[in-house]
Amino acid sequence: MDIALIGIGKIAVDQHVPAIAASPDWDLAATVSRQGSVDGVDSYTDFARMLAERPEIRVVSLCLPPVPRFDYAAAALAAGRHVMLEKPPGASLSECHRLIDMARAQGVCLYATWHSREAAMVAPAKAWLADKTLKKLTVTWKEDVRRWHPGQDWIWEPGGLGVFDPGINALSIVTEILPDPIHLTEARLEVPENKQGPIAASLRFAHPAGADVSAVFDWRQDGDQIWTIVAETDGGTLALHDGGARMVIGGQDQTAEGPALTGEYPRLYANMARLVSTGDSDVDLSPLRHVADAFLLGRRQSVAPFYD
Structure with a gap:
């Protein structure tokens, strides 16, 4: 087509x-x-x-x-x-x-589309968590905005999401792999004095079974970039690293079939081809809903100016 x-x-x-x-x-x-x-x-x-x-x-x-x-x-x-x-x-x-x-x-x-849901180990993580009781889930998403969004002023403006531009990737994975829905209860947004959008955020969520669910997003990361989700359950601990490209269960690395991250966008376009052929739509808004709730409930904290 x-x-x-x-x-x-x-x-x-x-x-x-x-x-x-x-x-x-x-x-x-x-x-x-x-x-x-x-x-x-x-x-x-x-x-x-x-x-x-x-x-x-x-x-x-x-x-x-x-x-x-x-x-x-x-x-x-x-x-x-x-x-x-x-x-x-x-x-x-x-x-x-x-x-x-x-x-x-x-x-x-x-x-x-939510490209991070197409990372190689997201579907296996969802399958592994399906019959487990979640006790704690922690998201750590820290990257260098200068590396990934050089000179892109729109990301700091209203509607640009700030640090939630990458953070929503983490939320897209969390909402995909957890068998139970969660909702935001509190947030802290760190906003540079010269920007409209947050450069960092800390979130807490309510889980229907009482699990401790939290997330930290930060755009000021130096050195190694961190895109990690750790789920502690009654059946052991699962960790997704590198944005869902790598999964570790009980300390053992799990092998991905096919490309880990480079396959994300090819899979999105394969999904679109299937939707067109069947006449269906796929519009899951749950990651964006969590971001909207963070802006509604979040306490703003002014931090040092940021310059690209």
Whole structure:
């Protein structure tokens, strides 16, 4: 199938373009971007023009920042195109619910992607935890914002999520692997004096069986990057490391089948191909709901200014 990629920035170049190129399901037929392009692919700067001139392109993948994404998604759905959303699926829950309603009314597919759920050991971790009683779960997600988001000012603005841009990846894994739903009870958000978005956050959650569930996100990490989830259960301890690429149970490393992290985006595009073929949508908003709750319940603490 032909697909159009909208927003040719870092994530599109690093992940989406290679995943589409390697896929047996997709042909990258057009791009839309004010600045970026892909060699050998028709490029547009006007999304409405692309929709009007290329009716054969049935699927649109949106890699824009969250705030402008809604207008593009709404236009694509109104034009009868299937839509794939980079995470987070929107700048607000209300936007996302509106897109769900539009997709249903138009009879097209909407896919809110969570790439970290496609890391190699996330599904095995979910299977292992399915029959266990959780006692404690701790998330530690610490990375260097300068390394992963150089010069991307939008991430600090309202709707950009701040440290929850990577933190929502952790929440997408937690909400996937836990057999029971959790909800946020308290949060502390550390906000640089010169920014709108938090640079660090500490979260606590309520678990239906009383397990101790907490998370720490920080964008000021030097040296090794830390993306770890540790679950203590009545059947032992499971740890996911490297963003879900590696799993350790009882001190023993578990072997992943296939690529650990590089397979995330290829699996997302394979999922989208299946959704289009079946006419289904997949829009799980639970990770974004936790982020919204953190902004509602979080105590703000002003910290030192941050400069990229």
